[in-house]
Amino acid sequence: MTDREMTLMDANHKPLGGEEGSRNSPSAEELRTKAELDLNQFLPYRLNRLADRISDELARMYQERFALNVAQWRVLAWLSHCDELTAKKVCNYTNMDKARVSRAVQALEDRGLITRTPSARDQRLHDLHLTAAGESLLAELIPEAQAWEAELVATLSVGEYRDLLHAMGKLERQLERLGPSS
Amino acid sequence: MTDREMTLMDANHKPLGGEEGSRNSPSAEELRTKAELDLNQFLPYRLNRLADRISDELARMYQERFALNVAQWRVLAWLSHCDELTAKKVCNYTNMDKARVSRAVQALEDRGLITRTPSARDQRLHDLHLTAAGESLLAELIPEAQAWEAELVATLSVGEYRDLLHAMGKLERQLERLGPSS
DNA sequence: GACAGATACTTTCTTTCGCAACTAATTTGC
């Protein structure tokens, strides 16, 4: 039996909504402590698995075609439509650790894809800018990334796509509300 | 200025749909090579950022309250509703590397939360089972996780929630189709 | 106007993760 067959079989295995059967059900004692979680119905898990798979695919593309890791790609992508950008802003936008951003910026500078100049009015900040080489790399990369995304979302109608982004926006805002408290 | 204020300001900065203005627009030469990507409209990025933030919140809960990492939590959660489980199946379900699963299983066994017995009919496989300690930990953890998820999705209507999962399912199936080819 | 925080990174240290090589058990091909 192949992996794929096994996966599919097991995925169909038990989509149960309640307890599986009336006979042979657990005793009251057992029920008290028996907690079940169907991860396939658990949004955080589903979201994470989907995002990971998508990220893996794209990361492979960045890596193989342009020797970029995800952090570097994100910095470049933000630079593509922000005229003024600093490492701190990238941290805020992307939720990445500042050390990770720092290393990504360093690597990009070493490769001559971006420049990093201390800001005139605040010497702590460093203004990031694309070089010509960086722009031309993006001119290749961005259309490919967009084409791949287009293929991915081709199964969704325009309305479904819009609603998906909308729902995700709502969840992000809810996270902001919940996050600080806990 | 606080971080949050800066983030919000910058988020509103430029939601542009096309080129920003007619005057002062780039020359034909510049246009040819200038590629822009608004990451906020780019599904892979949005999905990944959302999933990461959700995952971080939950991971913090698993860690602080139960000293579990994400991999360990996933193994336990799958065990909570699969009567027969092996490391291989966990790999298939969760997309995690087998080494990561192996280490998670080992840690859980060391803590006495699961048992790991060689299968009678195939000595390569190891049947995984929850111990009483594992079940009672889950009896605490699962309701908390579900309560947190409920708070998170409280902003979505029932329909929006259903559509979200539905759209995600479509994307997963599309990935299966695209993945092997590239 | 100087000294106590903040802020924007950078660097170091430790852990984690994923690939690859390995072992052991099982299936397949001839």
Place this chain on the structure above:
DNA sequence: GCAAATTAGTTGCGAAAGAAAGTATCTGTC
């Protein structure tokens, strides 16, 4: 029925990432 290939799982190693400490600059505040 046995060598070759496959599969399940473990282990070792290098790259990457987060936590925390370090550095330089800036912002109050008294």
